[in-house]
Amino acid sequence: xxxxxxxxxxxxxxxxxxxxxxxxxxxxxxxxxxxxxxxxxxxxxxxxxxxxxxxxxxxxxxxxxxxxxxxxxxxxxxxxxxxxxxxxxxxxxxxxxxxxxxxxxxxxxxxxxxxxxxxxxxxxxxxxxxxxxxxxxxxxxxxxxxxxxxxxxxxxxxxxxxxxxxxxxxxxxxxxxxxxxxxxxxxxxxxxxxxxxxxxxxxxxxxxxxxxxxxxxxxxxxxxxxxxxxxxxxxxxxxxxxxxxxxxxxxxxxxxxxxxxxxxxxxxxxxxxxxxxxxxxxxxxxxxxxxxxxxxxxxxxxxxxxxxxxxxxxxxxxxxxxxxxxxxxxxxxxxxxxxxxxxxxxxxxxxxxxxxxxxxxxxxxxxxxxxxxxxxxxxxxxx
Amino acid sequence: xxxxxxxxxxxxxxxxxxxxxxxxxxxxxxxxxxxxxxxxxxxxxxxxxxxxxxxxxxxxxxxxxxxxxxxxxxxxxxxxxxxxxxxxxxxxxxxxxxxxxxxxxxxxxxxxxxxxxxxxxxxxxxxxxxxxxxxxxxxxxxxxxxxxxxxxxxxxxxxxxxxxxxxxxxxxxxxxxxxxxxxxxxxxxxxxxxxxxxxxxxxxxxxxxxxxxxxxxxxxxxxxxxxxxxxxxxxxxxxxxxxxxxxxxxxxxxxxxxxxxxxxxxxxxxxxxxxxxxxxxxxxxxxxxxxxxxxxxxxxxxxxxxxxxxxxxxxxxxxxxxxxxxxxxxxxxxxxxxxxxxxxxxxxxxxxxxxxxxxxxxxxxxxxxxxxxxxxxxxxxxx
Numbered sequence: 001x002x003x004x005x006x007x008x009x010x011x012x013x014x015x016x017x018x019x020x021x022x023x024x025x026x027x028x029x030x031x032x033x034x035x036x037x038x039x040x041x042x043x044x045x046x047x048x049x050x051x052x053x054x055x056x057x058x059x060x061x062x063x064x065x066x067x068x069x070x071x072x073x074x075x076x077x078x079x080x081x082x083x084x085x086x087x088x089x090x091x092x093x094x095x096x097x098x099x100x101x102x103x104x105x106x107x108x109x110x111x112x113x114x115x116x117x118x119x120x121x122x123x124x125x126x127x128x129x130x131x132x133x134x135x136x137x138x139x140x141x142x143x144x145x146x147x148x149x150x151x152x153x154x155x156x157x158x159x160x161x162x163x164x165x166x167x168x169x170x171x172x173x174x175x176x177x178x179x180x181x182x183x184x185x186x187x188x189x190x191x192x193x194x195x196x197x198x199x200x201x202x203x204x205x206x207x208x209x210x211x212x213x214x215x216x217x218x219x220x221x222x223x224x225x226x227x228x229x230x231x232x233x234x235x236x237x238x239x240x241x242x243x244x245x246x247x248x249x250x251x252x253x254x255x256x257x258x259x260x261x262x263x264x265x266x267x268x269x270x271x272x273x274x275x276x277x278x279x280x281x282x283x284x285x286x287x288x289x290x291x292x293x294x295x296x297x298x299x300x301x302x303x304x305x306x307x308x309x310x311x312x313x314x315x316x317x318x319x320x321x322x323x324x325x326x327x328x329x330x331x332x333x334x335x336x337x338x339x340x341x342x343x344x345x346x347x348x349x350x351x352x353x354x355x356x357x358x359x360x361x362x363x364x365x366x367x368x369x370x371x372x373x374x375x376x377x378x379x380x381x382x383x
Numbered sequence: 384x385x386x387x388x389x390x391x392x393x394x395x396x397x398x399x400x401x402x403x404x405x406x407x408x409x410x411x412x413x414x415x416x417x418x419x420x421x422x423x424x425x426x427x428x429x430x431x432x433x434x435x436x437x438x439x440x441x442x443x444x445x446x447x448x449x450x451x452x453x454x455x456x457x458x459x460x461x462x463x464x465x466x467x468x469x470x471x472x473x474x475x476x477x478x479x480x481x482x483x484x485x486x487x488x489x490x491x492x493x494x495x496x497x498x499x500x501x502x503x504x505x506x507x508x509x510x511x512x513x514x515x516x517x518x519x520x521x522x523x524x525x526x527x528x529x530x531x532x533x534x535x536x537x538x539x540x541x542x543x544x545x546x547x548x549x550x551x552x553x554x555x556x557x558x559x560x561x562x563x564x565x566x567x568x569x570x571x572x573x574x575x576x577x578x579x580x581x582x583x584x585x586x587x588x589x590x591x592x593x594x595x596x597x598x599x600x601x602x603x604x605x606x607x608x609x610x611x612x613x614x615x616x617x618x619x620x621x622x623x624x625x626x627x628x629x630x631x632x633x634x635x636x637x638x639x640x641x642x643x644x645x646x647x648x649x650x651x652x653x654x655x656x657x658x659x660x661x662x663x664x665x666x667x668x669x670x671x672x673x674x675x676x677x678x679x680x681x682x683x684x685x686x687x688x689x690x691x692x693x694x695x696x697x698x699x700x701x702x703x704x705x706x707x708x709x710x711x712x713x714x715x716x717x718x719x720x721x722x723x724x725x726x727x728x729x730x731x732x733x734x735x736x737x738x739x740x741x742x743x744x745x746x747x748x749x750x751x752x753x754x755x756x757x758x759x760x761x762x763x764x765x766x
Contacts, residue, residue, distance in 0.1 A: 005403070005406050008406075008407060008410050008411070011399060011403045011406065011407055012395075012399070012407070015398045015399045015400065015403070016394060016395070016398045016399070017398065020388070020394045020398070023388050023391075023394065024391060024394055024395070026647070026648065027391050027647055027648060027651075028391070028411075028648070028651075029648065030648030030649075031648075182764075184766050186766065188766055190764055190766055191764045196743070196746075197741045197742075197743065198741065199737070199741070200737040200740065200741065201735060201736050201737055212741075212743065216750070216762060217750065217762065218762045218763075218764050219761060219762065219763050219764070220763075220764045221763050221764065221765045221766075226763070233741070236659065236660060236736070236738050237660065237738070237741070237742060237743075238621030238622070238624075238625060238656070238660050239621070239622065239625065239742070239744075239747045241621075242621065242622065243747065243750050243754075246750075246754045246761070247754075247761035247762060247763065248761050248763060263706075264409070264410055265409065265410060265411070265412065265413030265414075265706045265707065266413075266659050266706045268410075268411075269652055269655055269656050269659065269706075270656055270659065270660075272652055273621070273652050273653055273656035276619065276649050276652065276653065277619060277620065277621050277653075323646075323648045323649045323652075324648065352584060353584050353619070354582070354583040354584055355619050355620070357583065358580045358581065358582070358583065358616070358620070359580075359620060359622070360579070360580065360595065360620075360622075361622075361751055361754060361755050362755050363579075364622045364626065364751055365748070365751035365752045365754075365755050367599070367600065367626050367629075368629075368744055368747055368748035368751060369748045369752060371626075371629045371630075371744060371748075372744050372745050372748050378602060378629070378630035378631050379599060379600065379601045379602065379630060380601075380602050380603075380604050380609070380630065380631060381565075381573055381574045381601050381602070381603045381604065382604045383567050383569065383571055383573055383604075383605075
């Protein structure tokens with residue numbers, strides 16, 4: 001197979017002359033963003049630890065009667081560290097160590113709210129359909145070892161951390177869930193948000209491991225702003241994004257795990273569309289690299305059995321309510337994307353575009369109530 | 384002001400080497416589409432009449448028990464013909480003539496379903512906030528001169544025509560509406576669909592001319608497939624797109640009029656996101672050129688009074704349920720985009736991605752019913 005390209009942006013910057021490149025990026029990415037400067041310490045840490053560190057500031061939203069609400073948001077994408085054949089405990093600890101290295105860089109970069117990738121403590125093993133040993137990665141959202149470790153980092157860096165894990169709910173039947181744990185900058189567990197929409201596509205066999213989330217569309221009021229989490233496949237569902245917006249979210253994270261052939265052309269579309277439609281910031285995070293499993297499996301696509309899920313293409317990015325977005329992180333290596341945003345931009349864009357005012361929610365509440373009836377007759381006009 | 388660039392695709396094709404260009408377009412536009420071949424007659428007509436003619440075929444969706452449902456869809460973007468100072472009747476007739484020229488090309492290209500741009504019979508004069516003389520462009524959806532003309536073309540070419548006009552509803556208070564008239568290939572008026580969401584942004588002062596549409600989310604069963612129309616600003620509202628999908632649309636047209644500085648970075652996002660989320664085809668049509676008006680007006684943006692609305696950037700395109708899309712038409716000239724699609728792809732993508740099955744509509748019906756209550760308390764988690 002040909003080597004994976006590093007990024008779309010690299011190709012464009014390599015070949016397109018500066019004046020035309022500016023127009024290309026205006027059409028593709030909207031208003032130009034200022035790059036962030038990082039401290040020498042942060043830059044050195046990133047280099048030493050082989051982490052791509054990129055930063056951008058979104059447009060400010062100056063107001064007369066409301067102070068600026070500047071927040072630094074971090075998004076981490078990473079490969080697994082050990083082979084999937086290593087003992088589960090060692091795989092977990094290797095990821096704890098690696099993510100600790102990246103969180104240090106986020107701390108040095110002044111990040112206030114940080115989000116890790118979906119199920120970050122494990123390989124994305126659901127493609128195998130094997131329950132053992134992978135289910136052993138599941139742990140308590142409230143007091144599992146990963147949550148405890150993240151609580152330490154949250155306190156150390158005065159940072160809200162969103163930690164998406166495979167959850168085991170010991171209270172409710174020892175069931176599994178795909179869950180983001182939200183840890184306050186005080187170190188307290190603020191709560192959790194479960195994946196609302198579970199895929200049944202390609203090798204995303206997650207519906208055989210856990211059910212649709214039952215935590216609704218909670219918004220977490222942190223010291224730095226109101227955040228929510230739309231996990232992975234939920235990004236394909238605009239109504240899911242919409243409810244987080246209705247409930248007041250200013251930043252919605254989309255921790256994901258998705259592979260090239262299937263979803264890459266959609267990746268730049270969905271989280272960005274949600275930012276525009278809901279007048280909030282979205283943070284799209286995808287894992288990176290190719291994960292090989294011990295036993296072969298088939299992909300229900302006529303191809304022979306194989307041992308990997310395909311390439312997770314990274315390309316994590318952040319989109320703003322004004323339609324602008326950052327470039328993506330690398331398609332091939334670990335990275336930390338830091339963005340500086342003024343949360344007042346959400347309100348200013350609401351006032352400018354009026355998309356919330358013109359949303360006509362009562363019409364849709366009524367339309368959906370009708371549409372879900374078993375005897376619904378859609379309004380189809382025939383000659 | 385610098386000249387408008389012709390298109391994003393032109394810049395990329397000019398500078399990026401073929402192997403890398405392929406990867407750029409894969410990431411940006413998804414699965415590669417085959418160009419359509421047109422008859423010599425069609426090509427000659429297009430050249431003679433100075434119309435950019437482009438065509439692409441989307442992926443086929445072969446099935447064993449259902450015959451292929453191949454449809455050719457046409458989308459027209461155009462400039463106005465006469466200056467806005469010309470008598471209203473002459474402006475109207477000049478557009479009737481010009482669009483007739485383009486419809487002939489669509490007929491020669493085998494188009495089955497054709498859609499024109501929003502309010503195609505007039506300049507997009509709502510920026511002026513002047514009611515006269517612009518309201519004189521309004522006409523009956525059922526039996527105005529434009530509908531009568533389109534009925535002739537529909538019969539002549541055995542073609543469904545979606546004709547978006549400024550409607551005057553003589554029965555209901557002589558009110559104005561922004562309306563798409565759907566004309567069957569038999570020549571019968573199948574019905575009409577009004578703009579559901581009216582902008583209050585920039586110079587889109589349409590809310591001073593007409594109210595939110597009251598035709599709901601009708602789907603029109605034509606001989607060639609089930610179609611619906613989401614006019615212009617409705618593209619920013621995913622719930623609007625969703626209801627057309629719920630009601631069974633296979634192709635949703637988005638006739639629009641929108642200008643560069645405000646919306647261009649969002650243009651490639653929204654209709655395409657809708658195609659993905661709802662497993663149907665979307666056809667995004669934008670007018671082209673700069674329209675100058677007789678009297679100066681201001682734009683509520685601190686800039687001096689002026690006489691134009693800015694540049695309508697064309698770039699009409701079609702997106703498919705599998706995430707692929709066509710390149711855009713020109714940013715500067717009249718064009719006809721023809722796409723060939725197998726409507727069975729909608730069902731195949733529904734089965735592959737499961738986005739309709741996993742939509743959880745009862746959850747959202749319930750959530751919206753709660754959210755619209757005056758005393759709604761969003762689920763906000765605090766420390």
